[in-house]
Amino acid sequence: MxxxxxxxxxxxxxxxxxxxxxxxxxxxxxxxTRTIPPSNDPETGVQSKDTVTSPELGLSVRLFLPKITNPTVKIPLLIYIHGGAFCIGSPFSPNYHEYLTSLVNKANAIAVSIQYRKAPEHPLPIAYDDAWTSIKWVASHVNKDGPEPWLNEHADFDRVFLAGDSAGGNIAHSMTMRAKTDSLVGVKIDGLLLMNPFFMNDQRDELIEYIFPTSNGSNDPRLNPASAVNELVGLPCSRILVCVSEKDFLKDRGVAYYEAVKKSGWNGVIDLLEIPEEDHVFFLFKPTCQKAADLMIQVSSFLNQAFSLM
Incomplete structure (x- = not known):
């Protein structure tokens, strides 16, 4: 045989x-997935470094610090979660390293790019739990006595943003919802930024069935927030920006999320930004194109509370 x-x-x-x-x-x-080391970018002055958030779980993050001109002024804190179908990708990959270097420079914000263990070796909901572990590590700096000096010295914990693309956008939403019941003391989540987010709809998804066998599929609010509209009213942030791309197969699901939040009666401001003629996470793969540059301006403005749709 x-x-x-x-x-x-x-x-x-x-x-x-x-x-x-x-x-x-x-x-x-x-x-x-290819990875690159942290660096000091000579063009922008952005510094980056890696640090361990959970030795037990083997979790790390990559931090990005813009060029500091006035050390007495606290700057927005962006917690970013990478995409990759919950199975691939890394905060240490060239695409994410370069994107966050550019965004941190443009927005004058400090960023923490989160690592999580990936399926199928580590089935969902492990990625959600790993992300929360690192977010709690970030929150441990709120009194300026945490293990990471950059966060102690420069992060404004009254202006915290959760963000992610594709599967990372899904996790970012779930982490924001989790903050409603598992409080991050002293942390104010100002905004949620979803870039071409992955959410389920009524269609069967064989990959999700395999990597998240304990879920209820499209009836699981972690995967499909629109399936539990009434829960969205409690989103503990004041602003949400949902970015979708015209040619992205996930576009309609991002739009459905936007409509579900509006329908929920959530007391905040949510905006939907559609980029014409572009595909899924184009800003990572074509970072020098004009539409990626325009999107970078919009995201930077969102992080600095001056958002207006193109």
Missing amino acids: ASNSTEIAHEFFPSYPLFRVYKDGRIERVYK
Whole structure:
């Protein structure tokens, strides 16, 4: 009898190759995530460094600090969660490193880019729990006595923003909802920024079924917030910006999220920004194009409370 070691049990290639699972349980990651070290960017003056948030879980974050001209002034704090279908991606990858370097420079904000363990080796909801662990680590600096000097010295904990793209946008929403019941003492979540967020709809999603076997699928408010509209009224932030792209297959789900929040009666300001003729997370893959530059201006303005739609 032939060995099962070469027989494929599951294969997930939704829009790009993710991973294969063989019948003997072996996982082959088809997509390889490249990483780069932190740096001091000579063009912008933005510094970055990595630090461990949970030695037990093996979790780290990458911090980004803009050029400081007045050390007495606190600056907005952006907590960013990367995308990648909950399975790939890293805060240490070139795309995210370069994007956050540019955003931190443009917005004059300090950023914490969060790592989480990825499926399928670590099925959901582990990614949610890992993100919350690092967010609590960030919140431990609110009294200026945490382990990271950049956060102690420069972060304004009255102007905290949770943000993410694709699956990271999903996690960012879930973390904001979690802050409603598991309070971050001393932290004011000013805004939620969702960039081409992934949310479920009524369509079956075989990848989600595999990597989140304990969920209720499209009836799980973590995956599909629109399935629990009444819960959205309690979102503990004052502003939300949802960015969608015209050619993105997830566009309608981002729009549905926007409409669900409005329908909920949430007492805040939510805006929907659609970028024409662009696809999913284009700003990461085409960062020098004009539409990416325009979006960067809008996101920077959102972080500095001067938002206006293009």
